[in-house]
Amino acid sequence: MTSSVSIKDLSLDFGAITVLKNLNLEINDGEFLVLLGSSGCGKSTLLNCIAGLLDITEGQIFIKGKNVTWEEPKDRGIGMVFQSYALYPQMTVEKNLSFGLHVAKVPQPEIDKRIARAAEILQIQPLLKRKPAELSGGQRQRVAIGRALVRDVDVFLFDEPLSNLDAKLRSELRVEIKRLHQSLKNTMIYVTHDQIEALTLADRIAIMKSGIIQQLDDPTTIYNKPRNLFVAGFIGSPSMNFLRGELVNREGKIVFATNDVLFSLDGYEAGERLEAGRKVVLGVRPEHIKVNEGLGAETHDATVDIEEPMGADNLLWLNHAGHTMSVRINGARRFGPGSRLKLGFDMTLASLFDAQTELRI
Ligand SMILES: Nc1ncnc2c1ncn2[C@@H]1O[C@H](COP(=O)(O)OP(=O)(O)OP(=O)(O)O)[C@@H](O)[C@H]1O
């Protein structure tokens, strides 16, 4: 796989504050890479470094094999879409799309061709003569994407393009962005703090905290095999259940103990040898706990505290072993508060972390 964007030992300081330090990232040709993390973790800063909107302190950036570290943004072969659409209010949609091309002295027939193509892909043909004030938020964002599209670039950079839209429009446009990537096959780097956007769009997710990439993997691996407690807690809603406890030896077997309740670890694929006495955190996703049916050899008793029916799913909040746990079951299965349940834990799908280092075991 050839590399499309390559970031080598990138550091960026704002005065005395270091936001990115020795960051390395290789983005494959045609890949949809999502930078995910909470507010202030440095996602936009990293994207702006790639775009050339910020002067980096140290390191190098390559796009399509060319060192662009000190190139102007317009010479990098990138198109950028921002959260604030940044359209020219006095220009029509058509003018907004063509303005940059006129400046770059692209011949008129070529401009017409590219606008027609972008308008078709984004379904904005009927809007071309309107001004931004006469468009809905979703339509404005489509025009903003169109402006990157007409530039015919290698790499698209998106900075939270959907976060100004309401929930319904957001999910509609999310599907369109995915369709856009499937048809264009360009490299796309997409910044978001929304885990659903990340999981649905990405070929790979780089999940960031305090300017450091915590894990870089495909969404399934990130979801099922989080590298550390931070990633495990960040992805998934409601969050993975975390039980703090320790490993103990029971009749020659290492099991997990929390508040005097034991959990067999049969089926858990540990990356290292499990030793008794180690303080650990057991992580179990709400949908990986079985209720009353399909239980394994070991069962646990629990009581329903609160039930949250969500249509397709039903979310139960339970008390077990001194912990509050969430369990996701099919929406048709209902258990009122106070119901006594039998739970089964599937350890093949669980996660185990060292309590001290917070790394996956
Ligand atoms: N021009 C600047 N001068 C000083 N500090 C800055 C500047 N721009 C950003 N920062 C700081 O750098 C850190 C990273 O900011 P950045 O905008 O990259 O975060 P982000 O992950 O995009 O967050 P958000 O989700 O809120 O957009 C933050 O702590 C921010 O306060």
Ligand SMILES: [Mg+2]
């Ligand atoms: Mg940002």
